[in-house]
Amino acid sequence: MLSNSSKYAIKGVLYLAMKSSTEKKILAKELSVPINVPPSYIAKLLQELGKHGIVSSTKGPKGGFYLNEANRIIPLIKIVDVIDGGYRLKSCMLSLSDCNEDHPCPLHKMVGNTKSNFVKQLQETTVNDLVADIKAGNSFLPL
Amino acid sequence: MLSNSSKYAIKGVLYLAMKSSTEKKILAKELSVPINVPPSYIAKLLQELGKHGIVSSTKGPKGGFYLNEANRIIPLIKIVDVIDGGYRLKSCMLSLSDCNEDHPCPLHKMVGNTKSNFVKQLQETTVNDLVADIKAGNSFLPL
DNA sequence: TGAAAAACATGATCTTTATCATATTTAAGA
DNA sequence: TCTTAAATATGATAAAGATCATGTTTTTCA
Numbered sequence: 183m184l185s186n187s188s189k190y191a192i193k194g195v196l197y198l199a200m201k202s203s204t205e206k207k208i209l210a211k212e213l214s215v216p217i218n219v220p221p222s223y224i225a226k227l228l229q230e231l232g233k234h235g236i237v238s239s240t241k242g243p244k245g246g247f248y249l250n251e252a253n254r255i256i257p258l259i260k261i262v263d264v265i266d267g268g269y270r271l272k273s274c275m276l277s278l279s280d281c282n283e284d285h286p287c288p289l290h291k292m293v294g295n296t297k298s299n300f301v302k303q304l305q306e307t308t309v310n311d312l313v314a315d316i317k318a319g320n321s322f323l324p325l
Numbered sequence: 326m327l328s329n330s331s332k333y334a335i336k337g338v339l340y341l342a343m344k345s346s347t348e349k350k351i352l353a354k355e356l357s358v359p360i361n362v363p364p365s366y367i368a369k370l371l372q373e374l375g376k377h378g379i380v381s382s383t384k385g386p387k388g389g390f391y392l393n394e395a396n397r398i399i400p401l402i403k404i405v406d407v408i409d410g411g412y413r414l415k416s417c418m419l420s421l422s423d424c425n426e427d428h429p430c431p432l433h434k435m436v437g438n439t440k441s442n443f444v445k446q447l448q449e450t451t452v453n454d455l456v457a458d459i460k461a462g463n464s465f466l467p468l
Numbered sequence: 469t470g471a472a473a474a475a476c477a478t479g480a481t482c483t484t485t486a487t488c489a490t491a492t493t494t495a496a497g498a
Numbered sequence: 499t500c501t502t503a504a505a506t507a508t509g510a511t512a513a514a515g516a517t518c519a520t521g522t523t524t525t526t527c528a
Contacts, residue, residue, distance in 0.1 A: 183326040186516065189419045196431060209474075222518055229476060242525025243473045276332045288339060288455040288464040292446045303435045312431040321431040329486065352504075365488055372506060385495030386503040 183300070188265045191227045193217040195261060198237060198249045199309045200316065200323060207239075207246030216324050227265065234264045249309065258312075259304040271301050326443070331408045334370045336360040338404060341380060341392045342452045343459065343466060350382075350389030359467050370408065377407045392452065401455075402447040414444050 184192075197217050202208045210225035217224065228247050231237045236256055239247045262271065274281035275293035283290075315321045327335075340360050345351045353368035360367070371390050374380045379399055382390045405414065417424035417433060424430040458464045 184418060186420070192432070193419060207474095220517060223516075225475080226477095226517090232475085239475060240525075241473085241475045241523075244526065245474045245524085247475085275327060276336060277329070286464045288458055288466075289335070290464060291458075292450060293443060300435075307435060315431055321429045321433060323431075350504095363487065366486075368505080369487090369507095375505085382505060383495075384493070384503085384505040387496065388494085388504045390505085 183270070184262060185266050185270065187227060188262045190217070190219045190224060191231060191261050191265045192258065193219065194224050194228055195231065195237060195249070195309060196312060197323070198247055199254060199313045202246075202248035204238075204248060204250055207244070207248045209246045213247070231261065231264060234260070236260055236264060254310045254313075255308050257305050258307050258309070259301065262304060271304075326414070327405060328409050328413065330370060331405045333360070333362045333367060334374060334404050334408045335401060336362065337367050337371055338374065338380060338392070338452060339455060340466070341390055342397060342456045345389075345391035347381075347391060347393055350387070350391045352389045356390070374404065374407060377403070379403055379407060397453045397456075398451050400448050401450050401452070402444065405447060414447075 194213055194217055197213055198208060210228055211221040213219075213228075214221035214224050228237055228239070232239045232247070235253075237247055237253055238250050239245065262268075274287055275289050276287050278287050281287040281290055312321070316323060337356055337360060340356055341351060353371055354364040356362075356371075357364035357367050371380055371382070375382045375390070378396075380390055380396055381393050382388065405411075417430055419430050419432055421430050424433055426433075455464070459466060
């Protein structure tokens with residue numbers, strides 16, 4: 183459903199959401215340990231996210247990655263789309279091209295709804311929403 | 326969520342469920358076209374399923390693959406377990422080892438339920454159930 | 469204005485998954 | 499009992515995904 187890369191990216195963004203600000207930037211290799219992702223791997227992912235405006239960054243000394251206010255209201259689906267290319271969540275569970283509500287494959291009802299529910303939640307949930315959940319004690323870091 | 330191999334395997338089993346019987350066996354290469362899976366790939370998958378009693382087969386002339394009555398009441402999760410090894414559906418959506426109901430990761434509620442619902446359906450749905458759906462016109466072949 | 473610290477860009481390697489190929493075994497039928 | 503048709507077993511190759519490495523650019527600060 184989600185690639186490892188997408189999972190790592192979500193974890194990275196979440197960590198930035200909790201710990202960074204415009205004044206407090208975070209190095210890729212600093213992120214690496216708490217979210218348990220290899221340093222050069224998370225660096226590459228964050229760079230890709232930065233290119234698409236999902237995270238912010240500045241180069242040079244005192245530089246690093248962070249989230250600004252705009253970044254914080256981005257829905258999670260954007261992260262997945264950038265990293266996995268969007269195709270992964272679109273197809274039916276059996277990867278049939280002509281499977282849809284009106285012409286469902288045998289697994290469709292059982293799985294299709296599940297899948298589209300998940301996609302809907304990714305579309306409706308922003309980074310800020312998850313942070314609120316964590317701060318309210320409903321879910322937990324570390325990742 | 327499901328590997329290609331599991332999808333193929335499910336398609337193969339479904340096709341056998343619809344078209345085969347103890348009297349009417351089906352060759353691997355015959356299956357290949359209608360379910361749109363490379364012939365030697367589906368052959369290998371069916372052999373693996375056969376080894377675990379999920380499909381039946383006989384060698385030699387007039388041989389082939391088929392489902393007996395016992396095969397038809399097997400829940401779909403068995404297919405996935407044999408092919409994907411069972412690990413794929415067990416972990417949380419972010420692949421965190423210490424994520425559970427009592428200590429959920431930020432995606433847990435949003436995704437965990439979705440995922441466990443899906444697993445539950447795989448556990449509760451048998452091959453026969455899907456066949457009934459097809460015969461009732463609620464879902465469709467070809468795959 | 470030079471040195472250092474950081475992201476950025478690119479590509480190499482390693483691992484897993486998917487796919488293909490082939491030799492062996494079993495069973496049917498002449 | 500020989501030939502043939504099939505599954506079975508095993509392993510080789512190809513493609514994708516994950517991981518690592520390294521050189522380039524930008525920015526800060528002395």
